[in-house]
Amino acid sequence: MRPVNLVLSIALFIGCKSDGDADTSADLLPDDTPPEDTGEPWEFVDTGGADTLDDVPLDTLTLREWGTLTLTPAGGPYTGLSGELFVQEYENGVRPDTGDTDAEPVILGCDVAYGVAGVPFTGTPCDGCSPTFRVEFSLASGDRSGCHDPELPDDEDQWTLAWRAATEDLAKDWGDAGLWQHWSPGQVTGDVVTFEWQVTVGVSLEEEDE
Amino acid sequence: MRALPFLLVLAACKAEDDLDLGDPPEELELPDLTGVDLKAAYAAGLTTALQADTRVAWNAHVATVAMAEPGCPDFFAGTPDLEEMDVPEEPAWSWADHCTQPSGRTFGGFAWWQNDLAVTGDVEDAEGATSEAFRRIVADGVVAGADDVVAYEFDGEASDSLMFAEGEGWSQWTYSSLLDGTMTGTIPFDPAAGGIVGGYRAEMYVRSTGGDAQTVEARGNVYWFEHRIAERFDSVAVNLLWGAPDSLAPEECPLEPRGWIGLRTEDAYWFDIVFQPRFDDDPTGDPYQNIEYSPCDGCGTLYVRGLEQTDITVCPDLSFLWNGGLTHPEPNDFALSIRDQLGG
Numbered sequence: 001m002r003p004v005n006l007v008l009s010i011a012l013f014i015g016c017k018s019d020g021d022a023d024t025s026a027d028l029l030p031d032d033t034p035p036e037d038t039g040e041p042w043e044f045v046d047t048g049g050a051d052t053l054d055d056v057p058l059d060t061l062t063l064r065e066w067g068t069l070t071l072t073p074a075g076g077p078y079t080g081l082s083g084e085l086f087v088q089e090y091e092n093g094v095r096p097d098t099g100d101t102d103a104e105p106v107i108l109g110c111d112v113a114y115g116v117a118g119v120p121f122t123g124t125p126c127d128g129c130s131p132t133f134r135v136e137f138s139l140a141s142g143d144r145s146g147c148h149d150p151e152l153p154d155d156e157d158q159w160t161l162a163w164r165a166a167t168e169d170l171a172k173d174w175g176d177a178g179l180w181q182h183w184s185p186g187q188v189t190g191d192v193v194t195f196e197w198q199v200t201v202g203v204s205l206e207e208e209d210e
Numbered sequence: 211m212r213a214l215p216f217l218l219v220l221a222a223c224k225a226e227d228d229l230d231l232g233d234p235p236e237e238l239e240l241p242d243l244t245g246v247d248l249k250a251a252y253a254a255g256l257t258t259a260l261q262a263d264t265r266v267a268w269n270a271h272v273a274t275v276a277m278a279e280p281g282c283p284d285f286f287a288g289t290p291d292l293e294e295m296d297v298p299e300e301p302a303w304s305w306a307d308h309c310t311q312p313s314g315r316t317f318g319g320f321a322w323w324q325n326d327l328a329v330t331g332d333v334e335d336a337e338g339a340t341s342e343a344f345r346r347i348v349a350d351g352v353v354a355g356a357d358d359v360v361a362y363e364f365d366g367e368a369s370d371s372l373m374f375a376e377g378e379g380w381s382q383w384t385y386s387s388l389l390d391g392t393m394t395g396t397i398p399f400d401p402a403a404g405g406i407v408g409g410y411r412a413e414m415y416v417r418s419t420g421g422d423a424q425t426v427e428a429r430g431n432v433y434w435f436e437h438r439i440a441e442r443f444d445s446v447a448v449n450l451l452w453g454a455p456d457s458l459a460p461e462e463c464p465l466e467p468r469g470w471i472g473l474r475t476e477d478a479y480w481f482d483i484v485f486q487p488r489f490d491d492d493p494t495g496d497p498y499q500n501i502e503y504s505p506c507d508g509c510g511t512l513y514v515r516g517l518e519q520t521d522i523t524v525c526p527d528l529s530f531l532w533n534g535g536l537t538h539p540e541p542n543d544f545a546l547s548i549r550d551q552l553g554g
């Protein structure tokens with residue numbers, strides 16, 4: 001910061017001190033709100049009562065990420081992995097596969113497919129995890145930039161994924177730092193891991209349409 | 211310097227028109243500093259300024275995200291649908307809501323964040339392992355308990371990045387942070403922790419390095435809502451650059467930093483201690499007209515409201531910076547995934 005700017009900043013700093021600095025008040029809601037837990041993850045049901053405020057997103061986005069990972073050779077011990085990861089996002093619950101042939105075709109802003117190839121991970125796996133693979137994603141189709149999930153792989157990204165039987169999910173080594181975190185629910189049938197993660201969150205579509 | 215032409219014009223006018231300039235200005239009466247340990251005050255001021263970094267905002271953010279329950283708050287992919295809010299439109303997660311959980315905990319406003327961490331190499335290899343991490347939060351949100359006590363409120367933006375490399379018997383790191391906002395709440399400022407209470411408004415940039423070279427650069431200011439240094443200083447402003455004695459070039463001063471530290475009393479008197487010049491065109495010349503900069507003796511020149519105080523010498527011991535005073539977050543602190551919370 002240039003000296004003059006700093007002086008100005010200090011002057012502003014002084015000038016702005018008196019009013020509201022310690023005002024930590026906010027539009028807090030009354031604490032007698034009758035709760036309504038829907039019991040389902042992230043369903044946008046108004047959890048407030050009739051006399052309280054509970055904002056609900058104007059638009060929603062359903063993120064669906066699914067695929068299969070086939071371990072080879074069949075029966076093990078496994079030395080390789082191949083598979084696919086598909087990613088689609090639906091705005092306000094509108095899916096392209098409703099079977100309604102009279103409806104307008106739905107053009108998805110995010111419709112991406114990756115090829116996945118992997119080799120056994122030689123580092124330290126998470127507790128109770130097996131098998132653990134170092135995998136590489138290859139973008140096969142679609143434009144990843146149209147997707148909202150900030151954690152999607154880029155083309156040629158390499159991750160370490162592990163199957164956790166106890167929780168029946170694939171865990172991802174976050175940042176390759178030994179931080180194993182939930183990535184996707186799944187199931188193992190023979191030599192094939194099938195996985196699917198789907199959630200609905202809020203999204204701002206107005207900005208994108210402008 | 212800039213006032214000279216003005217004064218000449220003024221003098222000329224006075225001679226011709228004999229203007230009545232009224233009573234001479236009252237002499238500035240300085241606050242009584244009796245009993246104030248200025249050395250300790252400046253050391254404490256620098257310490258608290260350096261601690262005003264993104265870690266405070268992020269750690270409280272992570273803690274409050276962990277308090278989320280289905281439907282409260284609502285999570286968003288990317289930017290929440292808020293009007294007239296300056297939220298980045300980049301891939302990220304965010305929450306935005308005004309809602310109450312069954313426990314009575316409330317979420318209001320929004321928080322938007324990005325974070326990334328990548329570790330390469332192996333500590334046991336000759337080249338070691340390198341962690342590169344980044345995180346950023348933009349928020350105008352408040353989380354409060356059922357008792358309406360604010361747990362965390364942040365209005366502003368904070369970002370930081372870390373490069374941490376380590377091998378067998380060695381490590382080096384670079385950490386930089388920019389915090390610009392107002393923050394309160396019992397999570398970031400736990401009254402039981404014995405640190406700062408009540409929160410602050412800060413505009414602080416800090417960059418520090420450690421390992422083979424210990425250096426620090428800091429500039430900005432912090433105003434504490436309740437915290438006080440020496441029971442009278444409510445703000446600190448800094449603009450300095452320094453390095454540990456073994457990290458400096460021979461011509462550089464190991465006894466004191468380049469730049470200055472300012473402390474402000476509650477009645478808005480700034481007490482600035484000016485050390486070695488920060489740059490060739492150092493700001494210590496403006497507004498401080500000290501032609502003779504502080505010699506390299508570990509002491510600074512004291513200015514009160516810009517007026518040099520020749521009868522007070524302040525020689526703060528800032529060597530704590532090189533003895534564990536500079537820290538960095540752990541690489542793993544940059545990891546935050548909400549896939550588990552989102553379910554699915």
